[in-house]
Amino acid sequence: MMEQRKEMLKSFFRLSRKFLEAMKQPNKFGTDRLLYSSEIHTLEMIGKHPGITVTELADRQGISKSALPKIIHKLIQKDLVYRYQETGNKKNILLELTDKGRIAVQHHFKFHETFDSGIMKKINSLTPKEYLFLSDILQDLEQYIDHMEQQE
Template identity: 85%
Template sequence: MTGQRKKMLESLFRLSRKLFEAMKQPNKFGTDKLLYSSEIHTLEMIGKYPGITVTELADRQGISKSALPKLIHKLIQKDMLYRYQEPGNKKNILLELTNKGRLAVHHHFEFHETFDSGIMKKINSLTPEEYFFLSDLLEELEQYIDHMEQEK
């Protein structure tokens, strides 16, 4: 049984490496510019909240405010978004998608529709007991990894 459990752990690590590698690969998402995972997910968030501030964007993405200026600059250069000052408040910089940014988000959504549907097909085939077991296990593994990261 120990050998099977070790194989399961190896399979979990292999899966996480494959997901990580897939996420690192840039994609054009229907545009002429390559977009990395952090870029398309930032565009997706701005698309959900047009006129979002940099502070709100950082909070919603769970990243530091200092990580965003370089990313925002790249996305402006790629003509994916634009920034402007809030009328009457020059301190607040607001962000919105360009047409090209909206197109990329739309294609990203379609990508996930296809990609996620294969995974959902397998999840939907689980019995309620299997589903709750797997859901609890994944949540506990995430909490364990979060705990290990905090201890570093």
């Protein structure tokens, strides 16, 4: 039984690595330029909140404000985002998607519909009891990892 549990742990780590690898791969998302995970997720957040400020964007993404200017600059160069100043408040820089940026976000949603559908098919096949059991395990693992990160 102990050997089976070790194999399950190895399987979990393999799955985690494969998932991270799949999500790290750049994709064009219907545009002419490769977009990395940080870029497409930044576009997605700007698309959900047109006129968002850099500070709000950093807060919503859970990243530092200093990490965003480089990403935003690349998105502007790729003609996916434009920035403008708020009328009457030149301090605030607001961000919105260009038409090309909206296309990328739409393709990203379609990508996730396809990618997630196979996983959802398996999850939907679970009985309510199996679902609750798996959900509890995943939450416990997430809390454990959060706890381990705090220890570093």
